[in-house]
Amino acid sequence: MSALTTFHADIKNILEQARSKARSAVNAAMVEAYWLIGRRIVEEEQRGQHKAEYGARLLENLSRELSESFGKGFSYANLRNFRQFYLTYPDQAICYTVCSKLSWSHNRLIMRVDDPKARDYYLAEGAAQQWSVRQLERNIQTHSFQRLLSSQGSEAEGSAVSGNTLGDFIKDPYVLEFLQLPETGEVKESRLEQAIIDELQKFLLELGKGFSFVAR
Numbered sequence: 001m002s003a004l005t006t007f008h009a010d011i012k013n014i015l016e017q018a019r020s021k022a023r024s025a026v027n028a029a030m031v032e033a034y035w036l037i038g039r040r041i042v043e044e045e046q047r048g049q050h051k052a053e054y055g056a057r058l059l060e061n062l063s064r065e066l067s068e069s070f071g072k073g074f075s076y077a078n079l080r081n082f083r084q085f086y087l088t089y090p091d092q093a094i095c096y097t098v099c100s101k102l103s104w105s106h107n108r109l110i111m112r113v114d115d116p117k118a119r120d121y122y123l124a125e126g127a128a129q130q131w132s133v134r135q136l137e138r139n140i141q142t143h144s145f146q147r148l149l150s151s152q153g154s155e156a157e158g159s160a161v162s163g164n165t166l167g168d169f170i171k172d173p174y175v176l177e178f179l180q181l182p183e184t185g186e187v188k189e190s191r192l193e194q195a196i197i198d199e200l201q202k203f204l205l206e207l208g209k210g211f212s213f214v215a216r
Contacts, residue, residue, distance in 0.1 A: 028100040035095045038086030101127040118145040
């Protein structure tokens with residue numbers, strides 16, 4: 001009986017690790033794609049003679065084109081977010097090594113923080129402590145970074161109970177848009193997993209990586 005229990009535990013552990021890797025890969029792909037879109041927008045805007053007027057037209061036209069091709073997720077406001085994301089982190093290495101460890105929902109909150117040191121703190125702590133989006137938002141709203149600086153001798157205020165669960169991942173509207181899943185109703189976990197596998201296969205094949213994913 002103990003051997004069978006160990007066997008079951010090993011299989012469950014394998015599946016949990018696979019799910020964790022899949023979630024991380026989808027988040028990294030989203031963040032990288034949105035950063036690259038932001039960079040391309042800025043590059044195109046810089047070619048316009050009248051930046052403000054040209055930039056507005058550029059984003060409006062791009063929003064219509066992408067929405068027709070890819071559906072939701074490419075509103076004028078979202079494209080401005082992609083643009084701001086690149087302008088906030090123009091160094092691609094930061095995008096790959098730091099920002100990609102958090103979801104797009106996390107990054108949208110952090111990039112609105114004015115203080116660069118505070119942004120760095122929320123990026124690092126958010127990833128290390130596995131803050132949920134709600135936990136991150138609370139910490140930003142309550143100025144946990146500033147409070148930490150003013151109380152260096154106290155216990156770390158950035159510590160928090162991990163809330164970054166599979167349920168949070170499923171309910172994240174940006175993940176649903178990225179995977180082209182419906183936002184209304186309950187999304188079955190099995191369907192999400194299959195969508196993740198499908199997207200990862202496309203993504204990794206395009207990169208020429210030698211990985212393969214086996215669907216259950």
